[in-house]
Amino acid sequence: MSAVDSLPAAAGDRPRGPLALLRRLGPTGSHVAALALVLVVVVVVASLLSETFLTTDNLLNVTRQVAVLGILAGATTLLMVSGGIDLSIGACASLCGVIAAKLLNGDASATVAVLAVVGIGMGVGLLNGLAIVASGAPPLILTLGTMSILEGFSQATTNAETIPVGNFGWLGAATLLGIPMPAVVAGVVLLACGLLLRYTRLGRDALAIGGNEHASFVAGIGIGRVKIALYVIAGALAALAGLVLVSRVGAASPMGGVGLELQAVAAVVIGGASLAGGRGSVAGTVLGVVLLGVITNVLNLLNVQTYYQSVATGAVIAIAVMSGQAGTRWRSDRGAGH
């Protein structure tokens, strides 16, 4: 996927040299380019450290492992470019997975279960969006509250136990043309998010609101309905992520999605989005997700203890964000960004 939602390149008189290239790419584009370079280096180092890393099986495995995170990161990208955030999507994914499992075990057809669960996800998103728009409460804290509520519901529904699900493997365990189904779903979702941001009114309005909310209001954009629509989409994608997770694992855990929302935020910020909104791209998010996935995978292959994996992943997030910030400063010092 190319930088589908970065700014169009500037035409007119074009100076040459690396600075001019950065200027043409824009702040988002040059961040994505730098991140791609980092990813290449990490892949090279990984393949030197582990023989199994650069095998088809392992790489497909990586895509399967990052798929759920990828779906949630797509939702987070849409929200974050508009200046919003939703911390409840991880909990929403677990709740939806749990409910789907109950429905499937209670003789509901897969279609019914999927539709019901996606509807629930959209309902949760609608409530989040309405509450944020009506009250003006900061989304970070409001969705933190929703997260706790949804976690509570999941635990109550299952008595805090994992529910095994049979006969629901097509979404998570199957493959399409050799590619794991979760990866196919995540790819479609991320492509759709990219197209949405680039070509639809909703996507452009989201970027406009994140870039300058007051100017967007004065320009006549219906700020409230745009925000609500974005939270509804995020809820639907959270439900989808929950379904993929249940299908892949073959069981629904009430804590299955816990923490994924923060990993998604990390991936999106690594991908160059600004927490303040107005900046970010799905291309960057994809690279952020893959980078996190590759690092986890390599540490697994090298049999590093999970405790130290956590340390390493945390360090990667911190370093990536700091260097992204430094890059932004460097560009603006030289007048290449804005």
Place this chain on the structure above:
Amino acid sequence: MGAAPLLRASGVRKSFGATQALKGVDFELRAGEVHALLGPNGAGKSTLVKVLAGAHRPDAGTLTLDGRELGRLGPGAAHAAGIETMLQQTALIPELSVAENIALGRRVGRGGLVDWRAVRRDGAAALAALGLELRLEQPVGELSIADQRAVELARALSRRCSVLILDEPTATLGAREAQVLLRQVRRTAAEGVGVIYVSHHLDEVLAVADRATVVRDGRVVELLELRGERTVQAGDLVRAMLGREVVVAAPPERVGDTGAIALEARSLTVGRRLRDVSLTLRRGEIVGLFGAVGAGQSTLARVLSGQTRPGAGSVAVDGAPLRARTPRQALRRGIALVPEDRLRSGLVPAFDVAENIQLSARALSRGVLARRRLSEARRWVGDLGVQPADPTLPVAALSGGNQQKVVFAKAVASGGRVLMLEEPTAGVDVGAKQEIRALVGRLAGDGAAVAIVSTEPEEVLAMCHRIVVLRKGSVVAELEREQASRQALTELATGAEAGR
């Protein structure tokens, strides 16, 4: 009155980039006097005030306080030297009590502990000095704005300041409250403080000030004794502020039918910012909404463009009532706004020129896809002479004047038939100014109703057929262009008429 000046500035120069804001200003302030600082917008008043308050460092010139030269004055040093500034907005902490606010920033007590008895004692003394009867324990946020201003005065006094700078202190006050504040300002001066009083309201200046320094184009053009033998009239002050009459371009001819009423507002009221204002805009007519900063014309524009809801009154567009709660609803009825602060309210900096131009039109359109009509954007860019003429450039890369043209294009491209233009040529170079004025004339000629909101007499004189003058939230006059002059407009807007 003491002969030796308390504060003296000599030969002060200050430039911002290529613009010289102060071109060698001499100014002196005596202890115990109220000294008004007057001048039109952009004359250099606020720069001078900021230099005196230590917020700006002068490029050249010296400042002496009590005969001692002040070196490199920063805000902290100005404070320590006894120079206090009171801004248009109150700088109190609403949750804290009157006494605490008066003690704020000073160390009352010992070893990190607050000496509450000293806080109350000092607070009571400061209130007594101004004859204020306020409860020391009351949170400042519960006081009226007038009382809050008074608390600020008391605080300045309690800090034993020798120079007090007041910048439009009555801007948020009603007429009676302003009178009370002016009395308190006199009392402050009677305590020996030198007061610098910056205001657009000449009636207030005549009531409160002993002397007035008039600044124009970065220079002091006149120093007037207001309490001398010869009584100074408000008209004299206006003449000194404006200088010789400059030739102002004539507004565009009225073209076509100017009969049809496009917008009618009746008795609009917004708190004390706008009181019982009625306005009629006709097709083909350009109307100026003129007043000093904060006189209500911006509030009126915000109400009509759907950004602020009026407390009372009604608006009708093309004869049908409009109750706009958002700019979106106003735009749907054809009311488009070019906001004054283009960076905050006009542009999405990360978007390119084309997308900024089409932001409003797209917001009003239907459909899922964001259609990008580059050829249309190119036409706008060409029509308005946006430089560089490339609609795919990020709007942040454009100069201020060209950004303003983009905001302008956005309002017109949305299909606006009633255009509210706030300071449409502010910060725009001469060439762009002419282009924008010509475009406004053309739009009116095509049947748009245009309102120009401005604090610059030249701006409304050069563009408008009819000029409505506001002062302190009310309409004080409505003039045909032929009857209006800079002198007349400025006298009306500053209350010089009322002061006669």
